[in-house]
Amino acid sequence: MVERGFNVKRLPGAALMAVTCFVILYIPMVILVAYSFNSGKVIGNWEGLSLKWYGAAFQNAAFLDAAINSLILATSASVLATLMATMAAIATTRTAKFRGDGTIHIILNQPLMVPEIVLAIALLIIIGQIKQATGYTGLGFLIAAHTTFCIPFAYLPIRARLEGMDLSLEAAAADLYASRFYAFRRVTLPLLAPGIMAGFMLAFVISLDDLVMSDFLKSPGQETLPTYLMGELRRNLTSEIYAISSLLLLISVLIVAGSWVATRKKN
Amino acid sequence: MILSETSRRWVLATPAVVAIMLFSILPLGVVLAYSFLTPGDFGNVKWIFSTDGWFSVLFERDIFDDTLALSDAHLTILLRSIGLSLATTLLTLLFGLPTAWFIATRPATQRGFWLFLLTIPFWTNLLVRTIAVQEMIRSEGVFNKVLLALGIIEEPLQMMFTNFAVLLGMAYVFLPLMVLPVYAAIEKFDFRLAEASYDLYASRLYCLRRVILPLVRPGMIAGSILVFVPSLGAYVTPRIMGGGKSMMLGNLIEMQFGPGRNWPLGAALSITLTILVLVALVWYTRLTSGRTERNHG
Numbered sequence: 164m165v166e167r168g169f170n171v172k173r174l175p176g177a178a179l180m181a182v183t184c185f186v187i188l189y190i191p192m193v194i195l196v197a198y199s200f201n202s203g204k205v206i207g208n209w210e211g212l213s214l215k216w217y218g219a220a221f222q223n224a225a226f227l228d229a230a231i232n233s234l235i236l237a238t239s240a241s242v243l244a245t246l247m248a249t250m251a252a253i254a255t256t257r258t259a260k261f262r263g264d265g266t267i268h269i270i271l272n273q274p275l276m277v278p279e280i281v282l283a284i285a286l287l288i289i290i291g292q293i294k295q296a297t298g299y300t301g302l303g304f305l306i307a308a309h310t311t312f313c314i315p316f317a318y319l320p321i322r323a324r325l326e327g328m329d330l331s332l333e334a335a336a337a338d339l340y341a342s343r344f345y346a347f348r349r350v351t352l353p354l355l356a357p358g359i360m361a362g363f364m365l366a367f368v369i370s371l372d373d374l375v376m377s378d379f380l381k382s383p384g385q386e387t388l389p390t391y392l393m394g395e396l397r398r399n400l401t402s403e404i405y406a407i408s409s410l411l412l413l414i415s416v417l418i419v420a421g422s423w424v425a426t427r428k429k430n
Numbered sequence: 431m432i433l434s435e436t437s438r439r440w441v442l443a444t445p446a447v448v449a450i451m452l453f454s455i456l457p458l459g460v461v462l463a464y465s466f467l468t469p470g471d472f473g474n475v476k477w478i479f480s481t482d483g484w485f486s487v488l489f490e491r492d493i494f495d496d497t498l499a500l501s502d503a504h505l506t507i508l509l510r511s512i513g514l515s516l517a518t519t520l521l522t523l524l525f526g527l528p529t530a531w532f533i534a535t536r537p538a539t540q541r542g543f544w545l546f547l548l549t550i551p552f553w554t555n556l557l558v559r560t561i562a563v564q565e566m567i568r569s570e571g572v573f574n575k576v577l578l579a580l581g582i583i584e585e586p587l588q589m590m591f592t593n594f595a596v597l598l599g600m601a602y603v604f605l606p607l608m609v610l611p612v613y614a615a616i617e618k619f620d621f622r623l624a625e626a627s628y629d630l631y632a633s634r635l636y637c638l639r640r641v642i643l644p645l646v647r648p649g650m651i652a653g654s655i656l657v658f659v660p661s662l663g664a665y666v667t668p669r670i671m672g673g674g675k676s677m678m679l680g681n682l683i684e685m686q687f688g689p690g691r692n693w694p695l696g697a698a699l700s701i702t703l704t705i706l707v708l709v710a711l712v713w714y715t716r717l718t719s720g721r722t723e724r725n726h727g
């Protein structure tokens with residue numbers, strides 16, 4: 164018998180390391196946010212409490228343009244990627260092996276196996292030529308690139324959800340004379356919805372997070388939030404950078420909290 | 431429209447497959463082709479076959495006597511990329527394992543809270559998190575300010591643009607990628623097994639080494655690959671933390687397409703990086719599939 168008071172789940176030092184770990188994770192972010200309320204212009208040089216850099220950011224046309232671009236880009240890329248990934252996930256699950264299923268699987272995961280910088284260079288070569296040939300310099304290129312690397316991220320949770328689903332429900336729908344389409348719309352799709360939502364959110368955040376791909380493929384004058392922030396980091400180091408960074412941080416906190424509340428409610 | 435089951439499935443998968451073929455696989459093919467061409471005068475390439483790009487990945491020709499030598503600069507960057515990625519993996523494992531253990535052994539009602547705390551940095555913009563670490567260690571940054579105020583140092587420590595800065599930055603941004611899979615493995619661990627081993631007079635260390643670690647190892651391997659692969663291809667973090675002084679492969683590649691104006695070399699370096707990542711992934715697949723076979727056998 165294990166002696167009294169002996170806890171098998173105790174690992175000496177684990178709690179201390181874990182707390183250190185969380186402190187290390189949060190201190191830099193907390194300090195960044197604190198400095199965003201600095202009234203001084205020089206970053207990291209505290210002069211007093213002020214909201215002026217948030218005000219400056221919201222009056223800064225370049226920042227607002229970048230924010231709008233990021234929003235359009237992340238929304239269209241994640242919607243397109245989720246749509247394609249859902250179709251692909253339905254095609255590759257709940258089936259006996261079919262000709263080429265291994266190939267489809269490898270292709271769908273391929274963007275995950277290649278470093279982002281390599282993919283960015285590869286697309287730069289091709290898209291540079293298309294830009295020259297057609298003269299089109301819009302967001303289309305970025306949307307296509309983002310959609311592509313978002314597909315595997317959207318695909319994985321949707322596929323996982325489908326694999327865990329009970330086939331008998333659809334069989335029951337079919338027994339009750341539901342047409343294939345009706346069964347899909349009224350049985351499969353509602354059950355699949357949490358997976359689709361998870362895939363969509365992952366794709367959205369991955370697209371919003373991307374700097375490398377956008378930095379290489381953007382046309383002159385075109386900025387997304389991360390490329391704008393990177394540019395400012397090179398050009399003028401003012402406290403506005405920390406205000407913008409804090410806003411991006413706020414977006415992720417809202418997304419995480421939102422999904423948290425959504426899953427909690429269901430449970 | 432009557433389609434066979436196979437073609438119906440192929441039709442459904444087509445949009446995703448076509449998008450990835452067009453915007454990922456085809457461009458990679460172009461990169462491979464470009465690595466065998468001649469650099470153009472103002473960037474781009476001339477369509478003349480050449481293996482110079484591949485040659486320059488590791489070697490350089492002396493401009494005076496035409497002798498061959500290993501390219502010190504490229505070799506340093508290659509070794510640094512591999513070394514820093516391994517160090518990042520070890521460092522995140524060192525901090526990640528106890529953290530994952532801590533979260534997994536909390537009562538079920540508290541686990542959610544700790545996971546929530548871990549998910550926020552995980553979903554936060556990588557550039558923002560890199561800027562946050564930079565603020566900590568730059569010469570006018572928080573760390574130096576505190577040390578100066580305490581009188582421990584008289585001159586600010588120059589920590590930016592060193593291997594240490596890159597390692598710190600990468601470990602910071604990739605840490606959640608290590609904790610989550612290790613946590614998933616520990617959470618599934620049946621602690622009655624540990625209890626049984628203690629009943630059989632195993633010491634704490636023996637139990638950890640022979641009972642817990644073997645069962646948690648798949649999670650550790652998954653976490654390691656999740657950290658190692660993006661570290662190897664990292665571009666943003668080494669660029670900010672390492673600058674021109676502590677470049678990694680990703681930055682060297684970018685340089686060839688920018689000021690370096692040697693696209694074939696950049697293309698050859700890109701393929702090299704991709705191969706390194708694939709080797710890591712194949713090693714991972716081997717390791718994990720071997721394990722399941724043994725479990726069944």
